[in-house]
Amino acid sequence: MDPTRAAHRGASRGGERAATGTTVAAGSVPGPEMTAAAFRDLLRESPTVDLGGATVDVGPGTFAIGFRQRTRLRSQHGITIANGTIKGQLLCTGADANPAGSGVAELRLEFRNVTFRSEQPVSEDKASDAENATFAVRDDDLSVSQIPMVAGLVVARDIKDLTFESCTFGDADPDYKATPIVPRQEQMPRLRNVTLAPALAVLDNSKVSIQHCAFVNKMGPGLLAKGSSVKVRRSEFSKSTTGVLVLGGAEVSLEDTISAGNDLDGLMTIGGSLKATRTTCRSNWCHGAIAEGGGVMTLISCDISTNGWFGVHASGPGTKVEVKDMHLEHNTYAFGVVAEAGAQCTVQGASIQGYSFSGLKAIGEGSRLTAKNVVIADRSSPRPAVADGGIGAEVADGAILRLSGVHIHGIRKTGVWVHDAKLYAHNLETGSEVSTGVSVTGEKGRSTTDLETCKISGGKVGVKADDCSKVIMTDVNIFNCTEYGVLARNGGRVTMNRGSIVGNALQGISIDETRSRVTMTDVAYTGNGQNDFVGKIWIENSEGRVSCDVGWADEDDFSE
Numbered sequence: 001m002d003p004t005r006a007a008h009r010g011a012s013r014g015g016e017r018a019a020t021g022t023t024v025a026a027g028s029v030p031g032p033e034m035t036a037a038a039f040r041d042l043l044r045e046s047p048t049v050d051l052g053g054a055t056v057d058v059g060p061g062t063f064a065i066g067f068r069q070r071t072r073l074r075s076q077h078g079i080t081i082a083n084g085t086i087k088g089q090l091l092c093t094g095a096d097a098n099p100a101g102s103g104v105a106e107l108r109l110e111f112r113n114v115t116f117r118s119e120q121p122v123s124e125d126k127a128s129d130a131e132n133a134t135f136a137v138r139d140d141d142l143s144v145s146q147i148p149m150v151a152g153l154v155v156a157r158d159i160k161d162l163t164f165e166s167c168t169f170g171d172a173d174p175d176y177k178a179t180p181i182v183p184r185q186e187q188m189p190r191l192r193n194v195t196l197a198p199a200l201a202v203l204d205n206s207k208v209s210i211q212h213c214a215f216v217n218k219m220g221p222g223l224l225a226k227g228s229s230v231k232v233r234r235s236e237f238s239k240s241t242t243g244v245l246v247l248g249g250a251e252v253s254l255e256d257t258i259s260a261g262n263d264l265d266g267l268m269t270i271g272g273s274l275k276a277t278r279t280t281c282r283s284n285w286c287h288g289a290i291a292e293g294g295g296v297m298t299l300i301s302c303d304i305s306t307n308g309w310f311g312v313h314a315s316g317p318g319t320k321v322e323v324k325d326m327h328l329e330h331n332t333y334a335f336g337v338v339a340e341a342g343a344q345c346t347v348q349g350a351s352i353q354g355y356s357f358s359g360l361k362a363i364g365e366g367s368r369l370t371a372k373n374v375v376i377a378d379r380s381s382p383r384p385a386v387a388d389g390g391i392g393a394e395v396a397d398g399a400i401l402r403l404s405g406v407h408i409h410g411i412r413k414t415g416v417w418v419h420d421a422k423l424y425a426h427n428l429e430t431g432s433e434v435s436t437g438v439s440v441t442g443e444k445g446r447s448t449t450d451l452e453t454c455k456i457s458g459g460k461v462g463v464k465a466d467d468c469s470k471v472i473m474t475d476v477n478i479f480n481c482t483e484y485g486v487l488a489r490n491g492g493r494v495t496m497n498r499g500s501i502v503g504n505a506l507q508g509i510s511i512d513e514t515r516s517r518v519t520m521t522d523v524a525y526t527g528n529g530q531n532d533f534v535g536k537i538w539i540e541n542s543e544g545r546v547s548c549d550v551g552w553a554d555e556d557d558f559s560e
Contacts, residue, residue, distance in 0.1 A: 036063055036088075043079065051084025051114070058088035062155070066093035066107065078108025078161070085115040089152070094159035094206075108161040115168040116199070118153050152201035152224065153217070156208055163209045169199035170216035170240075198224035199240065202250070210235055217241070222259075225250035225272065232257055237266075243284070246272035246295065254279045266307065269295035282306050287313050288328075291343070294318035301325045311336045311355070314343035317366060321345040330354035335361050336376075339399070342366035350374045353410075358394040362421070365398035373405040392430070395421040398446070403428050414439050415456075418469070423449040432458020432480065440469040440492070451476050460484075462504065465492030465516070472497075479503050485528065488516035500524035 034051070036058045042049045043065065063086075065079070094107045153169060156162050199217035202208045202225045211233040215222030222237035223230065227249035236258040237243030243259030246252045248271035258280045259266035266281030267274060270293040280303045281288035288304035291297040292315040304311045304326060311328040313335075314321040321343070328336050328350060336352040336359040339345035345368070352359040352374065359376040362369035376392045392408035395401035396419040403423070408415040409431035416423060416430070420442035428451065430437040437456035440449045445468030454476045456462040462478035465471045468491040476499040478485040485504035488494050488511045500523060501508040508528030509518050 033057065035059075039063075043081075047078060048080045048082075050082050053084055055085040055087055058086065058090065060088075062089040062091045064091040064093055065109065066091070066159070078110065080110045080112065081114060082112040083114070085117060087117050089118060090116065090154045091157065092154065092159050092162055093157045094161075107159060108163075109159060110163040110165070111167050112165045113167065114164075116154050117170065152198040152220070154200045156200070156202045156206040156228070158204045159206045159208075161207060164200075164211075164213050166212045167210075168214045168216075169222065198222070198245070200224070202226070202228040202230050204228065214238075215240060215243070221245040221268075222262075223252075225252050236260070238262065242266075242268050243281070244268065244274070246270070246274045248272055248293075253277075258282075260284065265290050266304075267297070268292075269297050271295050274298070276300070276302055278302065280305075284308065286310070289313070289321075290315070291319050291321050292316045295320075297321045299323045299326060302327075304328045306330045309334050310338055311352070312338070312345070314339045314345045315341050317342035319343040323347045324349055326350040328352045335359070337361070337369070337371075338363070339367045339369040340364045344368045345370070347371045347374055352376045356390065358391045358417075359408075359411075360393040360401070362395045362399035362401045363397050367399035368402075369395070369399070370402040371404070371406055374403075375407050375409075376411065377407070377409045391415075391417050392434070393417075395419070395423055397421060400424070407431075409433065415459075418442070418447050418449050420446045422447070423451075425450070425454055426452045428454040428456075430456050430459070434459040436461045436464050437478070437481075438462075438471075439464045439466070440471055441466040442469050443467060445469065445491070448472075450474075455479075456481075458482075461487050462501075463487070463494065464489070465494050466490050468492065471495070473499060475499050477502070481505065483507070484510045486510070486518060488512070488518055491515045492517075494518045496520045496523055498522050500526075501528065503527040505529050 032054055034054050034056045036056070039056045039058070092109055197217070197220040199215045199220070199222050202223070204227055206228040208228070208230045210230065213235040215235070215237045217240040220240065221242040221244065222240040223244045224247070226247040230250070230252045232252070232254045234256045238261045241263045242265045243262045244252065244254065244267050246269040250272040252272065252274045254276040256278050257276070260280065260282045262284045264285055265287040266284040267276060267289040269291045273296045275298040277300045282303065283306050285308045287310045288307040289297060289299060290310065290313040294316065299312065301324070305328060312321060312323060323337065323346065326347065334355065334357050336355050337345060337347055338361045341364045347360070347370070353376065360369060360371055371393070390411050390413055392411045392415045393401060393403060393406065394417045398421060400422045403425040405427045407429045411434050413435050415434045415437045416425065416428070418440040437459055438449065438451065440447045447469035449471045451471070451473045452475060456476065456478045458480050460481060460483045462481045462485045463471060463473070464487045466489045471494045473494070473496045476496065479500065479502045481504040483506040485501040485508045486494055490512065493516070496519070502524060506529045508525055511518060
């Protein structure tokens with residue numbers, strides 16, 4: 001649903017609501033423009049202000065709406081502002097709204113069908129100190145005082161009940177449709193960790209509800225949350241630097257929401273908690289969704305597609321990302337899902353296709369990526385120059401990758417690549433299009449791989465162990481490779497219990513002369529091409545299954 005065209009309906013909790021296009025007897029606004037002083041008078045007169053399409057120019061500085069506007073009536077009903085435009089910076093505050101022993105209820109503040117705009121955004125060169133800067137605030141008597149705040153179009157501070165419904169932040173275009181982009185590296189925006197001039201900043205223990213709203217903010221994130229709680233439903237974040245940015249101490253939940261066409265990331269958390277359900281992150285320049293700095297992110301039934309660099313990215317110690325039932329395709333330049341630098345990521349139920357390098361990737365000491373019931377398929381990369389470079393899943397540099405029920409098809413290079421890392425795979429399947437089903441390498445000889453109940457079919461090589469790496473296979477079937485079923489090189493060691501090596505065209509097993517070794521126990525071994533080894537030792541049982549211990553090592557390494 002387009003939030004800018006959503007119906008404006010419902011009733012305010014415990015009080016009046018102004019219907020769209022109507023005039024309320026007390027607090028109505030007849031004219032197209034209004035001064036800050038007149039707007040302040042209306043707030044004092046009535047708990048419900050219908051702007052009637054008028055534009056309120058609050059002037060320079062920041063216009064504060066808070067507990068001081070309340071009368072005895074408003075302490076019960078709160079404040080509702082509807083149907084107009086507010087131009088300038090706005091502060092919504094509940095500070096001192098409930099002094100000890102006063103018996104006064106928390107302030108309730110609601111905006112419906114209101115557009116928030118500013119013609120004087122914070123300049124880009126102030127990005128580095130925007131969060132800690134001091135800004136002018138216009139008090140209820142129109143005097144100007146100074147309080148610290150994050151620069152933003154609308155700022156919420158210490159307010160426990162603030163609602164935005166069918167509102168527009170910035171220059172939202174109701175006809176805007178996010179379209180796929182193919183970014184070039186030299187055009188990457190120079191601002192990375194943007195906290196500059198958010199359209200809406202929710203701070204200091206505030207609790208905010210947002211529904212059917214649209215955010216467009218060229219000078220910062222659409223929504224910034226820090227030390228607060230925000231719930232978003234059926235809204236859209238677009239054409240901002242980052243759609244949603246969640247910082248330390250904040251909890252943000254999104255449902256049925258879109259974050260698309262932003263200059264950097266669709267969703268980002270740095271030390272905060274973000275949960276997105278049925279949310280679409282498309283056509284963002286960098287990441288669809290990224291968590292770092294110990295942030296926690298949960299993505300459920302989300303569509304993360306056509307982003308410029310990464311689909312989902314988890315980075316840094318303490319960072320945790322959980323993904324369920326995700327559709328992810330055509331993230332143009334790089335990766336589908338990545339866990340790096342000590343982050344942990346779990347993917348359960350996902351379709352990943354159309355990327356340039358790796359569908360799944362875990363890299364760096366302490367990094368963990370677990371994938372269950374994931375299909376990595378149809379490697380139709382939007383970048384033809386790297387069409388032959390794709391990898392289904394990759395683990396490197398001390399990370400751990402766990403795969404269960406993962407099917408990899410249509411990948412032209414390697415199904416799973418292990419480099420100085422650990423792979424544990426159960427019920428893994430690779431298709432005939434891959435060059436190598438599972439490739440295990442490592443300059444330091446640290447790579448270990450455990451495969452259980454897997455099917456490695458087609459391609460040139462089924463399983464490759466290189467550079468002193470170790471592979472242990474149990475109930476693994478390797479078949480119909482155009483060259484080798486098992487390839488051991490440069491000291492690679494393979495141990496295979498049960499399973500089969502069948503119908504591989506060139507050799508079932510190939511071993512070089514550098515202490516590589518293959519040990520098989522109770523393995524079906526038939527229909528392979530040329531004789532596999534010289535001086536092999538076979539033990540064949542009545543069922544035609546084979547056990548052997550073979551390799552180019554010292555003679556003392558083998559027993560008769």
